[in-house]
Amino acid sequence: MFANAAAFIGALVLGLMARPIAELPPLWELIFATFNGAATAGMLGMVALTYRHMVDVAEAALESEHQKSETLLHNIMPPAIADRLKQNPKVIADSHEQVTTLFADIVGFTEVASQSSPESLVTLLNRIFSQFDALVDDLDLEKIKTIGDAYMVVAGLPAARPDHAQAIARLALEMLVAAERVSQETGKQLQIRVGIHSGPVVAGVIGQKKFAYDLWGDTVNIAARMESHGATGRIQISASTAKLLNGEFELEPRGTIEIKGKGQMATYYLIGERKTTKPNV
Template identity: 50%
Template sequence: MNQARSLMPQENILVVDDNPANLKLLTQLLSQQGYHVRVAPNGSLALKSVKAHFPDLIILDILMPEMDGYQVCEQLKANPETQQIPIIFLTAVHEAIDKVKAFSLGGVDYITKPFEEREVLARIENHLRLRSLQLELEKRNRLLRKQEAEIRLLLAIVQKINQAEDIHSALADVLPLVCLTIHWDYAEAWIFNGSRRQLQCSQSYYSRDRSLASFHSQSQDSSLNTEVGLLAKLFHSKKPIWTKNISQEDWQNFSRFQQAMAVGFQAAGAVPILGDNQVLAWLFFFKQESFSSSSWLIQLVSGVATQLGSFMQRKQAQDELKNQKEQTEQLLLNILPRPVAQRLQSNPEIIADDYADASVLFADLVGFTAFSAQKTSTELIKILNEIFSRFDRLTEKYQLEKIKTIGDAYMVVGNLPDAHPKHTIAIAQMALEMQASIADFSRQTNENFQLRIGINIGPVVAGVIGKTKFIYDLWGDTVNVASRMESSGVPGKIQVTATVYERLKDRFKFETRGLVPIKGKGEMTTYFLVGISQPVT
């Protein structure tokens, strides 16, 4: 990530939080990624900072004295000059009503504390990329509107360009129109073939004299070196060049001069297709009689080149948007189960489904908080990533659904959103393999990691919260009890409810723990899952 970011300009991020520790942590995290970070300890100073210099993105806390985050966001969104600045709420407030309010005021994202550093960085980068692309598209759209207003005489050519699927088909339509309009005999377009040093002929057009077919064939079999002769001069100037007689000195340095003379060309012209002042391609025109180019001809062909350049940029922007959309969709699939993501894309309404029978597993790394005090943030992230990646592979193996990670905790569910006829068996197998996996990881790292796991089964409600930041989560007594099974459990053990025991006792080995006080439930009889009693298919 650091190498990738070093190639990008430093985006300016304003962090607003009344907690000095949070400001310090976020400043360090963002600065390490190459961002330029400014901080504001309260809402008033944040507004003054924004007024002094617009940031590219704002990370905003909600709970602050005098002026809270909502008020800051509301004022910024009310100002036309600042309303487009992306605002990410980063706060300890996690109630759904607060998230809805944040998004309704114009926030683009909502992250709850404690947060996962990689997730925060990924969301920041994504929103900055979207904002950059939006600004770039707005800039290009303004340029296109100006060009369309200025070159009304090119309506027919513009229509052809707009109807084309790609630059090659656009050139195939445009070159004949240009040649017939300016009464020249031959035209061809040369585009980079993957290297900035070589041009390849994309399209060509010739009229009347069929002897020009030989020149066309030679073009298809040739490439032009942009670093020598006439081409080097053209690329340096980035300006069109027209001559009534190619026997003059400049064109004698053209690599295809002898071929052009052989078919009787006399007048010639070369016009660059530019985008953001960079050469995208070249148009070449030839005529079999001496001809002094008029200002009308030069303006007309230059106008065509301008339109083609805009078309190529637009296509590039569309391709970039398509790629960005695909990346966003993939990110959505990484956050949400595929069926839920598909429903959300087709109908972005609240999703809340009842499931009569689901298996819920909570797992927690025991003592990881104390362990983290001995490691750097990078080391911690690397270790958690390795452990949770192991768990992710087990989730895929048993066709279960990972719901989320919270710090060093991991949550998995079975039988939703897709039905799983053996979900309880699968989640029990996964729990046993999780314990084996963490033991194996401890041996490899010479550490003493232990996992506390809790499992419960029963009805749940599953759905998506939020408008633009989508979180798929579970609710219900079944979920609460599963969480209590984990928190009241024993390190290295898998604690389950009596309901789980009754369903699995014929297939798995259990040890009775007995009555355990469970918060909100009183005393409950629980069991430890210790192994498999008979093969499970």
């Protein structure tokens, strides 16, 4: 505002000092100088306004790009972890004593891949994984990554939640429904196999390039084994997860299976959620 006023006054002074092409009576010289100064001031004002508009547009574009970058970063890792990484870009490793991890895998994906073009295969994966992503968002869970046709999710971090096992169980049941829906819509024989285990993990970000939020520990390995040793179209869970479900879900005992590095482990198939919660006895 003050800059525009100064420009106007300066232009008015210049206009008063400017001389007309021909000699004019004193009164007309004053009128000429006044109008000349006002016109110059108007032009300078337009230049100032144009410059201000250009600055505003540039700032808006910069803010838009910043928001896009923030959104992309928050899609890669939890917002709280992304903020920590921006403030102090070093190794992040947090211990979480109780989380529930899920692995899901598309059964027979190799055969499906052999019968599809690369474009249609990627489109199919995107279709089913996008539905899984929507379920993860609805249940406020944390997607960790996809590896080929495998999908990994965790509940209970970065913020702890007491219902982490129940939330993952609900997700697993909805994932079976989503996979069946995509199979019917596409005409492809799509079935998934799901494995779940609960326990402690270490979560964080390591490395210097292509940052990714990931999990480490026996809990992750056992959850992966629950999936790989499971049955098509079924959800296999460990005894630790079954205990945390506290009778709120219907389970079918499977018996024991051999888990590499752990020996025999009791497992269960998750059937569905009970309409009424049984008391813990």
